Amino acid sequence: MAEKFIKIQALYGLLELEPFVLLGCLIAITWVFYKFFLKEASEERHRSIRNHFRTLLRHYIVLSFLFLLFIFLQTSEPQIGTVAKITPYVAIVTFLWGNVVFVKTSRLIVLQYLFLGSMKHGVPLLLVNIFSLLLSIVLLFWGVTHVFGLQVGPLLATSAAASVILGLALQDTLGNLFAGISLQLDRNFEIGDWLEIVSGIQKTTGQVREITWRSTTLVGFSDELITLPNRFMANATISNFSPPETPIVRSQVFRLAYGENVELAKQVLERTVAGIGEIRGIPAPWAYVNESNENWIQIKIIYFLDNYGSQFNVGDKVLIRGIEALRAANLKLARQVIEFSDRTVNHEHGKF
Incomplete structure (x- = not known):
C-alpha cells in the first residue's frame, strides 16, 4: 500500500547514519557558538536561548528513538513479514521529524547570529520566523518531490487563481508583513529603542518591545502597551532617541x-x-x-x-x-515681584 504513495528506496536512502550524525554535529556546533560568542548577553537572553536548546534537545531525543526504531525494523524486515508494512510509515515519520529538528537548529543559529548585534535587548522574531517559514517551505517542496514523487511546478501553476484570491483577502496582513520586513532591513530602530512616531497630527512615544508579523509593540512612559500596524510605522516619521553613542x-x-x-x-x-x-x-x-x-x-x-x-x-x-x-550655598532664588504705584487722580483737570 505504501509503495503507491511513497518512493521507498529514495526515502530509505535519505535515512542513513550519516545525515543523522551530521545533524547532531550541527546541534553541537550551535551550542559551542553560544558558549563562546554570547557570554556577554543579558540574563534574559541567556534564559531564552537555553529554553530553545532544551526544546531542541527533546526533539533530537525523539528523532533518535525514531531513527533507531527504523533501523531495527529495517534489519528485521526480511524475517518478519508484518514489519514490512509499518516500516515505510515509521520511515516517513522519522524523515518529517528530522526536517523539524533541522529547521529548529537552523532557526537557533540565525537567532544567535542576530543576538551578536543586540545582546542587551534581544532581536525581533519577525526575521527569524520568516527564515523558518521559507526553510520549511523549501524542505516541504523538496520532500514532496523526492519522497512522494509529486511534481510541484504544475501544482503551483494550477493554483494561480486561488493565490490571487488569497492575496486579495490577506492584503492588509501581507502589507503589514512586508512593511515589517522593510523596517527590519533598514534597521532604523531595534528592540529597546525609544521612538517618537508622527503621522499627521498623531504622535506616539514609547520603547520598542516587540516586532511581529503584523505590528510593532511599544511601551509608553506610563507602562501602557501601544500596538501600531507595521504599515502605519512604514509611512510615519520616526525619530529614534536611542542611537548608539549619542546622548x-x-x-x-x-x-x-x-x-x-x-x-x-x-x-x-x-x-x-x-x-x-x-x-x-x-x-x-x-x-x-x-x-x-x-x-x-x-x-x-x-x-x-x-x-x-x-x-x-x-x-x-x-x-x-x-x-x-x-x-x-546661601544663594537666594528670585521671586516674582509685582509693584503697585499710588497715584492720585486730579478730577478737576481730568489728569492723574
Missing part, C-alpha cells in the same frame, strides 16, 4: 535674585547635577546665564542622558537637588 540632551533653568554670585551658582549647579547617577559624566553638565532683567538672573544647566525614558525622573531630581544646593 539625550536635556536642560533645567534656575532664577537667582538679582545681585547674587552667578559664578558660584554655576559651580554649585554643575557639581550637584554631575552627582546624579543617571546623568553622564562625559560630556559633563555645564551651566550658563541665558537671561536677566531687573528682578532675576536666569541660569540654564545642560546635562546628558543615555536613557530617554528616564528624562522625567531625572529632571525631577535635577530641579529638587539644584534648589536645595543653591539654598545650602
